[in-house]
Every structure is written in C-alpha cells, then in structure tokens.
Amino acid sequence: MTRVLGIFETRDALLDAIAAAKRQQLRILTALLPTHDDEVIDAVGVRTTWAGRIACGGGIIGGLAGLLFPAWAVEQWPHVIVSGKPLLSWPTFMIISFETALLCASLAAVAGFLVGAWRSRWIAGRAGRTLLHEARPFATDAAFGLFIACPVERSREATAILETHGAVKCHVV
Numbered sequence: 299m300t301r302v303l304g305i306f307e308t309r310d311a312l313l314d315a316i317a318a319a320k321r322q323q324l325r326i327l328t329a330l331l332p333t334h335d336d337e338v339i340d341a342v343g344v345r346t347t348w349a350g351r352i353a354c355g356g357g358i359i360g361g362l363a364g365l366l367f368p369a370w371a372v373e374q375w376p377h378v379i380v381s382g383k384p385l386l387s388w389p390t391f392m393i394i395s396f397e398t399a400l401l402c403a404s405l406a407a408v409a410g411f412l413v414g415a416w417r418s419r420w421i422a423g424r425a426g427r428t429l430l431h432e433a434r435p436f437a438t439d440a441a442f443g444l445f446i447a448c449p450v451e452r453s454r455e456a457t458a459i460l461e462t463h464g465a466v467k468c469h470v471v
Contacts, residue, residue, distance in 0.1 A: 304460035311464030330443030356406025364395030
C-alpha cells in the first residue's frame with residue numbers, strides 16, 4: 299500500500315478530488331484544511347469521537363456519586379447532627395451532586411481526549427509521521443491537502459486523478 303498526498307489551492311478543487319477518489323475506490327485517509335469545514339469533513343467521512351459520550355457518562359456517574367456518597371456518610375454516622383438540621387437534606391445534596399457531576403464529566407472528557415489522541419497516533423503510525431513530514435512545507439493558511447491510500451500499482455493513476463482535479467503538487471509517500 300502506498301500513500302499519495304495532493305496539495306490544492308482551492309476548497310472546490312479539494313471537494314472534486316475527494317469525489318473522484320471515491321469514484322475510483324481509493325481510500326481517503328485524511329484531508330488537511332486551513333480551517334474547519336463541515337462539507338469537506340462529511341465528504342471525507344471522518345468518524346465522530348466518543349469524547350462527548352464519555353463526558354456525559356462521567357457526569358452521570360459523578361452526579362449519582364454526589365447523591366449517594368453523602369447519604370451513605372449520614373447513614374454511617376447518624377449521631378452527628380449539626381444545628382438540628384435533618385440528616386438527609388436533599389437540597390444540600392443536590393449542590394454536592396452538581397459539583398461532582400461537573401468534576402467527573404471534565405475528568406472523563408480529558409481522559410477521553412487523551413485516549414483518543416493516543417489511539418489516533420497509534421493507528422496513524424508511520425503513515426501519520428510521514429504525512430506530517432511531507433505536508434509541513436505546504437501547511438499554510440491557504441493550502442488544502444488530501445492524503446489517500448492505494449495499491450502501489452495504482453499510485454500513478456491516483457496522482458493523475460489528483461492532478462486532473464486541481465492538485466498543485468502531488469507526493470507519493
């Protein structure tokens with residue numbers, strides 16, 4: 299398997315090249331963009347991350363822990379009565395629950411981001427390091443890039459497809 303990096307000057311040329319690569323059954327690895335672009339991201343087929351779901355799960359777990367832990371602590375030491383207030387004071391437990399939900403959600407989100415970053419670097423492996431090395435001279439605020447994978451015998455065809463659809467430069471990696 300070889301990889302081809304095409305550098306484009308316009309967004310439209312990049313979208314045309316993505317469509318042409320899909321028609322020719324070339325595997326698109328990633329696209330390099332100067333800014334976020336939903337249409338290009340959808341065209342490339344980037345998978346969504348689990349970080350939001352992980353953060354939500356952390357928040358739910360933290361919220362439940364914030365309700366259950368104070369109730370458990372009060373049941374363990376029922377003789378500690380402060381100012382004659384009720385032992386199970388749910389309005390005050392809600393404050394604790396809210397704070398622990400925020401804490402656990404943020405910790406889970408950070409853990410999800412770190413695991414996702416490690417996983418993507420591990421999956422990219424040598425190809426990702428090569429991509430960063432090859433794309434560095436073209437990583438400007440005005441250039442677009444498309445990184446595709448193809449069999450070695452189709453590398454000339456892939457390069458020709460990218461150049462036909464407006465690639466300024468193509469590199470076989």
